Amino acid sequence: MVFETLLGFELPALAIVAVALVVILVVSSWASPPANIPPFPARPYPILGHLVYLSKDARDVVMNWTKQTGEIFSLYMGTTLVVVLSSYDLMKDVLVKQANIYSDRPILGLLPVLPRINGIVSTSGTLWKENRTVVLSILRQFGMGKNVMAEKIEEEVHAYLDEVEKMDGKPADLKDLTGRAVSNVICSCVLGKRFDYNDAYYRKFLKMFDDSIEASSAATLHVWFPQVKYLPGDFFKTKLLLKNEDAFDKFIEEMIQKVDDEDAEGINKNSIVAHYLKEMREKREKGIPTEMSEEGLWRVITDLMTAGTETTTTTIRWFYIYMIHNQQVQRKVHEEIDENVGSGRNPKITDRPRMPYLNAAIMETQRIASILPFGLFHRCTEETTLRGYTIPKDTLIMPHLDAVLLSEKIWGDPLNFRPERFIGPQGNLLNPEQLAPFSMGRRLCLGEALAKAELFLFLAHVMHRYQVAPESPDSLPTFDSVLGISMAPAAHNIRLVRRDGAMDHSDDHDK
Numbered sequence: 254m255v256f257e258t259l260l261g262f263e264l265p266a267l268a269i270v271a272v273a274l275v276v277i278l279v280v281s282s283w284a285s286p287p288a289n290i291p292p293f294p295a296r297p298y299p300i301l302g303h304l305v306y307l308s309k310d311a312r313d314v315v316m317n318w319t320k321q322t323g324e325i326f327s328l329y330m331g332t333t334l335v336v337v338l339s340s341y342d343l344m345k346d347v348l349v350k351q352a353n354i355y356s357d358r359p360i361l362g363l364l365p366v367l368p369r370i371n372g373i374v375s376t377s378g379t380l381w382k383e384n385r386t387v388v389l390s391i392l393r394q395f396g397m398g399k400n401v402m403a404e405k406i407e408e409e410v411h412a413y414l415d416e417v418e419k420m421d422g423k424p425a426d427l428k429d430l431t432g433r434a435v436s437n438v439i440c441s442c443v444l445g446k447r448f449d450y451n452d453a454y455y456r457k458f459l460k461m462f463d464d465s466i467e468a469s470s471a472a473t474l475h476v477w478f479p480q481v482k483y484l485p486g487d488f489f490k491t492k493l494l495l496k497n498e499d500a501f502d503k504f505i506e507e508m509i510q511k512v513d514d515e516d517a518e519g520i521n522k523n524s525i526v527a528h529y530l531k532e533m534r535e536k537r538e539k540g541i542p543t544e545m546s547e548e549g550l551w552r553v554i555t556d557l558m559t560a561g562t563e564t565t566t567t568t569i570r571w572f573y574i575y576m577i578h579n580q581q582v583q584r585k586v587h588e589e590i591d592e593n594v595g596s597g598r599n600p601k602i603t604d605r606p607r608m609p610y611l612n613a614a615i616m617e618t619q620r621i622a623s624i625l626p627f628g629l630f631h632r633c634t635e636e637t638t639l640r641g642y643t644i645p646k647d648t649l650i651m652p653h654l655d656a657v658l659l660s661e662k663i664w665g666d667p668l669n670f671r672p673e674r675f676i677g678p679q680g681n682l683l684n685p686e687q688l689a690p691f692s693m694g695r696r697l698c699l700g701e702a703l704a705k706a707e708l709f710l711f712l713a714h715v716m717h718r719y720q721v722a723p724e725s726p727d728s729l730p731t732f733d734s735v736l737g738i739s740m741a742p743a744a745h746n747i748r749l750v751r752r753d754g755a756m757d758h759s760d761d762h763d764k
């Protein structure tokens with residue numbers, strides 16, 4: 254591989270490589286930008302472009318640029334041109350109305366050298382379409398009739414509550430426990446089974462998953478400067494990333510094999526793995542052209558784990574923080590649950606339409622926390638014009654979701670936590686289309702329905718049974734965030750304190 258070959262270089266040769274890279278970067282950054290592209294909000298620096306401005310408080314910086322420059326502007330991330338979409342109308346025009354040219358993903362950083370990128374998140378074209386369609390249709394089947402999806406989530410919620418109960422109202426950081434529960438829901442959908450939280454195999458899996466995410470975060474420089482992969486040593490974590498990807502893939506392969514073997518006895522028929530393999534084999538047998546493959550399935554699974562675990566966990570954690578800071582909202586949520594569920598049974602997915610206020614509080618958390626402030630990048634597949642500007646082919650498109658979810662024009666008081674904004678005059682739930690934490694268009698989050706069901710069931714159960722309280726009355730959690738896959742709350746402790754009269758779920762799991 255390229256990396257190993259480079260390791261064998263003598264120092265002068267390395268110096269030549271390094272100098273050559275710098276020269277290439279300088280020359281490419283001096284080339285004048287394409288004509289008539291959207292304006293820059295600030296002058297780009299050589300080589301680093303606008304990354305210099307974004308190294309600190311990127312979220313505030315981009316929001317200020319939106320206020321100064323308007324709904325569309327250009328940035329250079331390193332030497333890569335990115336066009337930022339900073340209003341709801343523009344995002345809709347681009348991602349929905351012109352979806353045919355704005356729905357591909359860019360191939361950034363290390364993606365070209367990764368062994369497999371044939372899943373969903375980073376794929377484009379017919380392979381993306383086929384994988385997405387298959388997984389969506391499986392998830393839809395899970396959500397219909399008997400609602401297998403809700404059953405899987407409820408099973409997990411009970412295991413989660415059993416662990417919370419053991420904490421006995423004492424302060425704890427719920428990050429790991431919530432993450433374990435949420436990723437178990439994905440395991441349950443993907444593999445057809447959940448794991449005990451102490452299962453050694455599951456712990457190993459989570460550890461590898463965390464290592465893989467950590468290595469990707471450590472290797473972010475590759476996104477804008479893929480050239481660093483040619484440098485010797487592993488200062489930019491290239492080799493670590495590839496090693497972890499490889500190990501994780503092997504692990505997933507083993508897991509699939511296990512599920513496939515067990516499924517011969519029909520054990521895991523309600524799993525994405527079983528459905529995917531069945532569909533793939535049927536297509537092959539019938540001679541229907543397909544790009545589905547066993548290896549593609551590994552990547553689909555990794556994509557679902559990556560996209561579905563931290564996002565939902567982070568939203569649940571923000572909800573707890575907002576409940577602590579907004580006691581009157583918490584009181585109303587409790588009242589609504591008491592009225593509609595009472596103390597004689599557990600909440601159910603069918604309670605969802607009867608609980609507009611809890612739904613509104615969840616929606617308001619998704620809006621104000623705006624956990625993916627910059628969305629995911631899209632790629633423009635042909636030269637086109639937008640708002641009178643030229644958008645060159647292959648330009649990266651950044652849906653600036655913060656500009657929608659925190660827009661003064663749309664929400665009036667975007668920085669206030671006010672679930673009432675989603676409650677209509679008759680007490681009904683309003684569903685404004687501008688509430689777009691899952692983005693929009695053809696790349697709309699594939700896990701939206703699953704995430705919404707999870708958020709409702711986890712939070713309805715927790716709120717049914719507990720009061721969300723700070724570690725101590727004078728130590729409220731802050732709104733500080735850390736950037737991982739999403740904007741997650743900084744480490745903090747809270748207490749989940751048993752409400753008077755709340756029923757004991759552990760004795761009554763299937764009521």
Ligand code: HEM
Nearest residue numbers: 373374560561564565568629690691692696698699700704
């Ligand atoms: C609160 C939780 C979640 C939020 C806020 C969220 C948000 C998003 C956003 C903003 C995108 C990018 C859409 C675009 O490119 O324009 C996305 C993509 C995606 N999400 Fe989610 N997501 C959540 C949960 C989930 C879950 C639970 C799953 C797994 C089942 C999931 C799977 C995916 C996948 C596979 C994609 C890529 C779709 C594609 O490229 O076609 N997400 N999500």
